[in-house]
Amino acid sequence: MERKDINVGIVGTGLYIPETYMTAEDIAKETGIPEEIIKTKFGIIRKPISGPEDHTCHMGIQAAKDCLRRTGVDPKEIDLIIYIGEEHKEYLLWTSGIKLQYEIGAENAWAFDMALRCGTAVAALKIAKDMMVADDNINTVMIAGGYRNVDFIDYKNPRVSFMYDLAAGGGAILLKKNYNRNIVLEASIITDGSFSEDVAVVGGGTKYPVSHEMIDKGLYKLDVLNMEHMKKGLEEKSMPNFLGVIKESLRKSGYTPSDIGYLAILHMKRSAHEFILNELGLSPDKSIYLENYGHMGQIDQILSTQLALEEGKIKDGDVVVWVSAGIGYVWDAITIKWGPIE
Structure with a gap:
């Protein structure tokens, strides 16, 4: 073959x-x-x-x-x-x-x-x-x-x-x-290292090894190290990149946003979730807002897909798109054609 x-x-x-x-x-x-x-x-x-x-x-x-x-x-x-x-x-x-x-x-x-x-x-x-x-x-x-x-x-x-x-x-x-x-099709991934040190747990690594001082200063918690840079940069790039990876994954797979049957998206603030659906022309029933689960990081897309299958939101023939983003920063999406191969 x-x-x-x-x-x-x-x-x-x-x-x-x-x-x-x-x-x-x-x-x-x-x-x-x-x-x-x-x-x-x-x-x-x-x-x-x-x-x-x-x-x-x-x-x-x-x-x-x-x-x-x-x-x-x-x-x-x-x-x-x-x-x-x-x-x-x-x-x-x-x-x-x-x-x-x-x-x-x-x-x-x-x-x-x-x-x-x-x-x-x-x-x-x-x-x-x-x-x-x-x-x-x-x-x-x-x-x-x-x-x-x-x-x-x-x-x-x-x-x-x-x-x-x-x-x-x-x-x-x-x-x-x-x-x-349930065929896995094409992905689109963007990484932008200009944000790589904006958010981190700085304590415990080689720069700030474990010590009483590190613990006393609370360096073992997540923190934003450069708020002005992160906020300004994400305002310019985040939503365009979210939409960009979705559209590019679909394009490479032979589809357009109008073909989306279900969007498995990470948890984010409600207004951002609604903005992405609106920009893609999707009704709220084409996704699940994870308000009873919060954000489980990279588990969100698996959770969303399983919930959607249990609720009957994903059916044979549907085009399903997984999309996520992570600090660093990364935006990525992948398209799946659900049901038997045509």
Whole structure:
């Protein structure tokens, strides 16, 4: 079979959602912002946060196991695991994908970790597809990981208010070569390194090693290091780049925004979510606003897709687009044609 005739399809998804939640009322008490503003402007009714045992890789493992249960796939069929969980995890220096491989019984697979902040799932879907097309020995791939960067939020710091929605959870997605359903098409990715040091947890790295002074100064929390640069730059670039990657992914896949059946988009403030839908000419029912989940980083697109399938919002024949953005900055999108291959 020629490379151009190979297709890569989504077999199914899996999730792990912690049982502990932080509500809009809780966030209002922590921040001093009125509860109604948290609900309406920030778009948060509640969000899951990690419990005592909800470690990052562990949540990815639970999501992967859920995916295997839902799909009925034997883990021994898996050839490759791409771990998409955050760098904030059980141990400071550790390859999580190998642990996940062991825990789900994927004894015939090999694994690696990748990171592109909240854009990781979209990029992983592209990388998995490209590897499966290029390598005759990679036929089944598990993409999975966990997220709990909510741990780094200081609710007394107004500079990080745009990240008050950060939550916790795990997600997984299983791919098969020549599955002939739910076909992964083309991606578009933009990275802009001019923002690379605008947002970070500076403490604990080689520049600011772990010390009493680092802890006393609160350098172990997320912070905006250059607010003026970030705000000005994102005002100019963020929405055009969001729309740009969506349109370019669709164009490369042979579609236009008018073809979109469902948009799996990360959680963001409500006005931004509505702006993107309006700019694409999409009605609210073509997406799900994750106001009861907050922002689980790169898990959002998996969560949105699974919720949409459960609610009947995604049907055979639909063009589905995943879109995300992450600090650094990255904007990325990928198109999926749902249902049997035509």
